[in-house]
Amino acid sequence: MTQSIEPRRAVIPLAIGVCTIVGAMLAFGITKKTGILDPDLARRGAAAMLGLMLVVMGNYIPKLRLFQPAGEHTGASAVDRFAGWTFVVAGLAFVAVWLFAPIDKAMLASPMIGVAGFLVAFARWLAWGERAGGAASILPRPTPARTAIFILLVSLLWTFAIFFADTIWGDRVAQWMAMGLIIIIAAVAPFIVVAIRRASTP
C-alpha cells in the first residue's frame, strides 16, 4: 500500500494553533514583566497555555498518524487515536489545575499530569510494538509535520521536567535546563533533516 501524504488541512490549523499559543505565552510573559497583569494571574495564564498546547497537538495526532510506521501496518490508527485522546484529556486536566488549584500545588500537580499522559501513550505504543515484534518495527516514518510535532512534544515533556526542577531545586537549575534543550535541539536538527530527506527519497 502506498503511504499517504500529510493532510494539509491538519498541518495548517495545527501550525496556526501552535503559533497562537506561543504568542499568547509571550504576551502573558510581557504583561507580567510590565505589570499590566497580576504576576500570579499571568503565570497561571502562561502555564495554562502549555496544557492547551498539549490539547491542540493531541487533537491532530490521529489526523497526522504520528505513529504510522514506515511499512504497512494495521492498528496504527488505534494507537494514534489512543495517544490523541490521552494528550487531549491530560492537556485539559493540566489547564484545569492551573485555573483552579493554588499555584504551589499546580506547580507540582500539573507536570505530573502531563508526564502521566506521555507515559500512558508511550506504554500503549510499546505494547503495540511488543505484539508487532519489537519497537523497531513500528518506528514512525519521519516526515516534516511528524518531526515538528515530535519535537514539540519532547519540548513539552522537557518543560514539565523544568516545572519539577523549579519546584525542587529552584530557578537556576530550571534556567540551565531550558538552555540545555535549545542546545540539544540545535545539535540533533541536522540529523533530523537528513532522516526526513532520506525518508522522502523514493
Added chain:
Amino acid sequence: MSSVFKALSDPTRRRVLEMLRDGPKSAGELASAFDVSKPTMSAHFAVLRDAGLVASEKDGKSVFYHLQMSVLEDALFGFAQTFGWERREDRSATGRPALKEGNP
C-alpha cells in the same frame, strides 16, 4: 467544519467510519456491507473524503480507505452515534431517518 457536520449527519457514512475503526478497508469491502448502489457508495466516500474524515490510498486496482479523524472530529462522531444526529433534510415527514438511495 460544516463539511464535517454534513458527513457525520448520515447513518451510512457513520457506519463506514465505524467499520474503518478496525483498520483500513478496500472500497469494495466497505460497499459490500451496504445494500446501496456503487455510485451512491462512491458519493458517500467522496463526502467523507471532502470532510477530511477519511483518506484513500491506491493499491493496484483497489482503493483503500483509512480513518483520518482528529480527536475533536472523533468526539463529534461519538456524539452523532449516540444521539442519532441527522440533517433536517434527511428526515421524513414523520421525523424518522430517510435512507434514500442516491441521496448521499
